[in-house]
Amino acid sequence: MRDASDRDLCRVNPLAFAKKHGLDEECAIAAFLHASRLGIFELSWNVLCPGCGGVLEVGTTLKTINREEYDCGLCAAGYKPTLDEMVEVTFTVAPRVRHIAAHNPDTLSMVQYFRQIFWGSGVDLPDDETLAQQFEEITIDSIELSPGEKATLSVQLPIEFVIVFDPVTHGTGVPASFEQVSIAMRTGAPIPTTEPPTKPEDPQTERVLTGCSVLAALLGWLLADTLYRRKPQLPARMAASSRMLYGLVLNKYWIDELYGFLVVKPILVISRYILWGGFDRGVVGGGNRVLAGATQGAGSVLRRIQSGNIRSYAGWLAIGAAAILLLSFFGFGAHIHLGVR
């Protein structure tokens, strides 16, 4: 620990350490565990990306590895963590025993950051010089930002697959056809967003709305399937638990009752007692049977209109529309024509 390089004391894998120094694996694990209990080394649980071997998250206890899915920006795929494939345990020397550069990751060079912080201990990397050379080859441009800092990078992109990548938060953007790419990052939780330049007519919104309605339909189907096929006992239980709502819906919000009370009943009363009974008999008297018949007819027609039959309502609507069309063609049309002259 006194003489080793900083790198050798950062994220030591006990199995690799045992192999390198010809030691027994069990003994090496026990030694590192003991050292971490004494506070000489710090144990960490690292969630690895099975695609690139990058460390997606670091936890001090196994309990901290609790997310359903871990996303790797470089591989653009979500992975479920499985202990034997994706989680490694490493030991880093404690800062109070010996300070190493990796204790302050932002002081590391780009190449050293990738080597010591980004990748897990199992990745077989070439020596520093070769690694730097390979970075040079695959990187178009790079920039380092402090927290809260913004930057604009102007680069010439080749007609090839390109990734905009941030190794600290694993955030990414893929500028396939966009002129502008922005990566938004939050500490701890990488949330990559790739935004194309906004256009006035955005087909995205339409797609989202279509998706929403399809989703709503699917949810409706799922609900019906659950309530009436898979758990037929549920509706009764729900009806019992919220009786008011159930009654309201069962009676179709009492719309028919309200309509009958406010519209149908008054019309009937007016036709029967005022038009027929009062006006016909009282005012006109028995002499004018024609008017009485017409009034009765009107009453019966109004009654028929309020039949509750949707098809007949549609019929009346069509007749009304036809009447308006006829009027506008032969009545108002001529009038407007004259007016313009």
Ligand SMILES: [Zn+2]
């Ligand atoms: Zn990856």
